[in-house]
Amino acid sequence: MTATAESPAVGEVKAMQVTLRILRTNPEGTDDHAPGESYWQEFQVEAHATDRVLDALHKIKWEQDGSLAFRRSCAHGVCGSDAMRINARNRLACKTLLKDLNPAKPIIVEPIKGLPVEKDLIVDMEPFFASYREIMPFLVTTGNAPTRERLQSPEDRQRFDDTTKCILCAACTTSCPVFWTDGQYFGPQAIVGAHRFIFDSRDEGQWDRLEILNDKAGVWKCRTAFNCTEACPRGIEVTKAISEVKKVLTTGEI
Amino acid sequence: MMTAQPSVRPPRTPSGRTRRNAEKWSWVFMRITGPVLLILIVTHLFINLMTGDGISQIDFAFVAGKWASPLWQVWDLLMLVLALLHGGNGMRLLINDYAHHPWLRKVLHSALGIAVIGIIVLGALVIFSFDPCPVDADPSLLPSFCEDVR
Numbered sequence: 043m044t045a046t047a048e049s050p051a052v053g054e055v056k057a058m059q060v061t062l063r064i065l066r067t068n069p070e071g072t073d074d075h076a077p078g079e080s081y082w083q084e085f086q087v088e089a090h091a092t093d094r095v096l097d098a099l100h101k102i103k104w105e106q107d108g109s110l111a112f113r114r115s116c117a118h119g120v121c122g123s124d125a126m127r128i129n130a131r132n133r134l135a136c137k138t139l140l141k142d143l144n145p146a147k148p149i150i151v152e153p154i155k156g157l158p159v160e161k162d163l164i165v166d167m168e169p170f171f172a173s174y175r176e177i178m179p180f181l182v183t184t185g186n187a188p189t190r191e192r193l194q195s196p197e198d199r200q201r202f203d204d205t206t207k208c209i210l211c212a213a214c215t216t217s218c219p220v221f222w223t224d225g226q227y228f229g230p231q232a233i234v235g236a237h238r239f240i241f242d243s244r245d246e247g248q249w250d251r252l253e254i255l256n257d258k259a260g261v262w263k264c265r266t267a268f269n270c271t272e273a274c275p276r277g278i279e280v281t282k283a284i285s286e287v288k289k290v291l292t293t294g295e296i
Numbered sequence: 297m298m299t300a301q302p303s304v305r306p307p308r309t310p311s312g313r314t315r316r317n318a319e320k321w322s323w324v325f326m327r328i329t330g331p332v333l334l335i336l337i338v339t340h341l342f343i344n345l346m347t348g349d350g351i352s353q354i355d356f357a358f359v360a361g362k363w364a365s366p367l368w369q370v371w372d373l374l375m376l377v378l379a380l381l382h383g384g385n386g387m388r389l390l391i392n393d394y395a396h397h398p399w400l401r402k403v404l405h406s407a408l409g410i411a412v413i414g415i416i417v418l419g420a421l422v423i424f425s426f427d428p429c430p431v432d433a434d435p436s437l438l439p440s441f442c443e444d445v446r
């Protein structure tokens with residue numbers, strides 16, 4: 043006797059209808075919409091409560107409207123490609139279950155705010171990455187390179203453990219009200235990226251990075267709104283990291 | 297081996313770097329004046345509204361009586377100066393956020409600076425040149441000590 047493949051599945055998850063309201067933009071325009079105009083479009087898909095928003099977007103793209111544009115790569119919360127504004131909060135579509143969103147109502151999906159929209163849910167990430175590059179996100183050392191690993195005590199490592207988890211999804215930076223209004227602010231992610239090296243005992247470029255963040259567009263733009271901490275899909279305590287950088291700058295001690 | 301540099305957009309205006317630590321001191325200033333203002337304002341409201349006859353005691357005579365004491369003159373001056381510098385600096389931050397054209401920024405910053413200085417000067421003038429016993433006023437509206445002055 044072989045397995046029970048045909049027997050009724052135990053605890054089967056029921057399929058349901060969900061509506062997605064997506065803010066779309068087409069740079070070339072459509073029959074009904076001018077080039078670059080943003081408009082809402084609703085889609086109905088059949089999905090399971092345990093499906094993710096990304097699955098619903100895939101269903102739309104593969105079965106209903108192939109022109110829907112969004113980024114994704116890993117589909118498992120690792121690559122940071124699919125941050126979007128879902129029901130007015132920044133999240134990764136691949137980590138957001140439909141059942142956590144009240145699927146009885148339309149699920150509202152928008153591109154992340156504050157970066158130029160290229161098409162539908164795809165934004166131009168370049169200003170975001172430019173900020174990251176500016177804080178020099180690489181180990182800076184002097185002298186000869188050692189012949190083996192640069193060792194570090196668990197305590198020293200613990201100081202920046204939280205900020206190593208960043209996947210550069212931009213959920214934090216594009217949830218920040220200061221970033222929305224002021225195109226100049228480095229944004230929470232760049233400060234998280236700097237924190238990861240500033241508090242690393244092996245790094246010697248701390249003060250260069252701190253000097254960059256001491257800028258008018260740097261850490262002092264932060265108003266402690268906590269939007270970034272709430273948005274981070276990796277659970278990084280972003281606001282705390284920013285405060286730690288501010289503290290180093292005010293006390294002069296790392 | 298040289299690899300091509302990634303092309304970075306024109307860097308953001310490094311305006312803070314020309315005056316080093318300016319934004320840092322602005323931030324520290326807000327943290328210090330905030331709590332000081334909290335104490336000044338809560339005490340001010342408590343004395344004026346909760347003690348004595350409460351809200352119904354506030355009239356010309358009450359204000360005149362308070363400003364006869366150097367403590368309340370200094371208290372109110374401190375409140376005036378700190379609230380305006382704190383509020384003014386806060387508005388400066390908001391202008392930096394929302395005014396994107398350099399000329400608009402300049403106009404708004406100038407208007408703000410003039411308003412802050414103007415209000416501090418006028419307010420300080422009122423506190424220190426205040427006459428509690430104007431000569432031709434109805435005596436029933438004046439503080440009690442005016443009888444001795446006359």
Ligand code: HEM
Nearest residue numbers: 264265266326327330331333334337379382383386387389
């Ligand atoms: C009652 C006690 C007060 C406390 C504890 C307080 C505290 C603060 C703090 C800590 C900040 C800095 C926020 C940040 O940069 O993260 C701030 C900003 C500000 N404060 Fe106050 N403050 C007080 C009273 C006032 C008063 C009386 C005024 C107006 C005259 C005022 C106007 C402002 C403005 C306009 C900002 C800038 C807001 C922004 O940056 O978004 N505050 N306050």
Ligand code: SF4
Nearest residue numbers: 208209211212214274
């Ligand atoms: S700190 Fe969190 S929200 Fe911000 S880019 Fe990194 S992973 Fe994304």
Ligand code: FES
Nearest residue numbers: 117119121122136
């Ligand atoms: S697709 Fe990689 S993080 Fe969501």
